[in-house]
Amino acid sequence: MTTLDTHWFTEICEEGGSAFSLRIKRKLHEEQSPYQRIEIFETEKFGNLMVIDGFVMLTGRDNFLYHEMMSHPALFTHPDPKRVVIIGGGDCGTLREVLRHDGIEHALQVEIDERVTRISEKFFPELCESNNDPRAEFYFGDGIKWMAEAAPGSVDVVIVDSTDPIGPAKGLFTEAFYRDCFNAMGGHGVLVQQSESPLYHMRILKPMHAAMRAAGFDDTASLFYPQPVYPSGWWTATLAVKGGPAGEFREQAAADKSFETVYYNAGLHRGALAMPEFFRKALED
């Protein structure tokens, strides 16, 4: 049997009975922040790798999939987004994508662990290249608390770019949190949240849709996309929309977008909304 020597980083997904590994050249950094253990590796083929508490967060090679799908669909779903709040997102990759949209006036990143951002500035400088944009603001603190205290109508788009629903991120996957997001929005608002693997995590995805609707959102839709370094390699972001449908977006604006992407385009957005049969049936049940 093939075995992996010590030149590999491996993440086991217990519930999937699977594991994903990247061959590494060396460990570049390791620290225990007040919140979590953060490690950075140089991989052989995936650029730099960030690991938090043993779980893969991102790599230089494939983070474009995640960051583009966590930002552009939500922003093109909102009719006129100006004020964006990112909950989590400490690596700043989502922030960079958000700021590609000319109409954005203010993008606030609410990350609980400042060390994630400082480490990203050093090891993922490309993701942090918009950190000095005058429209960007950083607040290092608790996203759940921030959202509970947000002024009504003060936010257009909320992006929940968090770790899995264990530990401190657990409260980000609740109806109470979604209601706070809903209340922070004006007449039209869009929430998007990373929502795990359709193959492994229907036990998270189905209640998430229900909780978002229970919190007041008019419509929800999951976007499906590949993410090689996450369990099963198949991932979702789930949209919840206040004041409109989740499956419609400014398609012409997306087709005419003024910035470059690696993955996202208008056709991809439309395609990512298509639900696999098993998923459609699970939501309808």
Next chain:
Amino acid sequence: MTTLDTHWFTEICEEGGSAFSLRIKRKLHEEQSPYQRIEIFETEKFGNLMVIDGFVMLTGRDNFLYHEMMSHPALFTHPDPKRVVIIGGGDCGTLREVLRHDGIEHALQVEIDERVTRISEKFFPELCESNNDPRAEFYFGDGIKWMAEAAPGSVDVVIVDSTDPIGPAKGLFTEAFYRDCFNAMGGHGVLVQQSESPLYHMRILKPMHAAMRAAGFDDTASLFYPQPVYPSGWWTATLAVKGGPAGEFREQAAADKSFETVYYNAGLHRGALAMPEFFRKALED
């Protein structure tokens, strides 16, 4: 660092610098056929696993993605498919999906290694449940040779369900083979071939499109879909169409299909045709 003990099957993808592993309960079967080494494992969470020469072929849990995407898009792209040839496909999962279409009159599976089919009958009986369908025919022999000798106009749809382009399957990824497929078709024909990972294998995908067009096909299009057990977890099937566009299909017929699927539906088909930006640019270059 996490290491995997002997209760895991691991496949390393050298060109990706990555590895995928499944936790196994036990090895159920192992043999050296005249062509290759075939192993069957019982996994903890992915059902049975077939491995050929060390490479994951399929699992009971996620083969629906591959088999549905290798069959239904091609069949709904052809205006009226009656005669299908599957090159490879020894596990019979593609054959089963093909025979779900009422209009199919004859489906011939041309697999070089009869042992793959016999082993599948034992360890993947669900994939072989249509093997006794009177429309099904089995020929165990060389698919390249078979196609070179096929009568002109005798085939509507060719499905190339092969291993990677190394070893005996290499000849299935050539313009000469595509030309033989083209010549075996009548005025309207559809070829579909598994075409590797968009993240890892653009060096295969791009020349494949070019070779299919050089062989005479009017249009080509890749379909993108998740495949957790293949390298990068993201896979493609590439369509080549004689006598029509590759991006259009009998959408209403797909929406009204008379059979159940786990993944495929009309919206998914449309969505799977959407090209990521990097892919579109690579093909246009």
